[in-house]
Amino acid sequence: MCQDCGCSLTDHSNLHTNPQLNDTKTLSVIHKILDKNDHEAQHNRQHFEANKVTAFNLMSSPGSGKTTLLEHLHKYLPKKYAVIEGDLETSRDADRLIAKGIEAYQVQTGSACHLDAFMVHQALHHIDLKPIDVCFVENVGNLVCPASYDVGTHHNIVLLSVPEGDDKIEKYPVMFRRADLVLITKMDLVEHFNFSLVECRKQLEKLNPNVTLMPVSVKDQQSITAVAQWILKHQEEL
């Protein structure tokens, strides 16, 4: 029997046009809002793994040295890597890397402030993963939005340059909480700024106790060797 009006018709839902007889239904869902992105991210990860590639997501504010690090790293890392570059406009970053003999593909996001798993998937169509061991995703320069999106990489590397200030960890907690490795870049400038590594450590300890912190400068070969070793260690884990 129909529960709305008590008639004997079992199925007459299309007859219920009277708004007073409309059913209000509450549906409990419990669904991740970024479920589709996360699903695509998982797909990207499987694609990397099928090709024995470890992927790292590089995030930081604009100008803290992501591209510079990638330009130098190939001299220290005994593995072949490719880079997916994300920027709002231009292919300058990819051009810089290609000029150094590093395979790079530029994603232009237009006005989007972050890369998502779908954009990385698109970029993967342009990169041959077979000959490489490591893939870096250089995210759009931004300490906020990229933190909310899993792009399908295995580890997150977050860079903070000395001129930006040691207060940024506390100011952008979501980003620094997501990091597996935090690089303090442009350490060669530290004497010109009121920047404290102790303060960085203190803030990271509260937010992300298991993270590795490394002070680096491309002018200090030892520091980049340490980054290369960290990557190598995490690359072998796969």
Next chain:
Amino acid sequence: MHEYSIVMSLLEQIEQLAKDNQATSIVRVDIKVGVLSGVEPDLLQRAFDTFKLETICKSAFLNIKLQPLIIKCRQCDKETTLEQRNVICPLCMSHNTQVVEGEEMMLMQLEMNT
């Protein structure tokens, strides 16, 4: 401003759920936003009110529950709700903790007319 992208994903998800349940309109959308999820509830609200107009949610009310950070300590085994954005156990000061709540964005409930 990635709240726009997040609202688009939310609306897309609701459209699908509405279709699956033969809904004619959506009355209320309940979401849960963690304090460490990386989105700003006010901006999310504004983005929702702007972009809902073209969708089945055009007269829906967005109800945002701000989820505080809850950690479980692996040392003393206690669960605590934290006011500050850190993950240290306030009871035993251990750093060996696990975040239970406060980092995710979830769609929880939909009230719909069918």
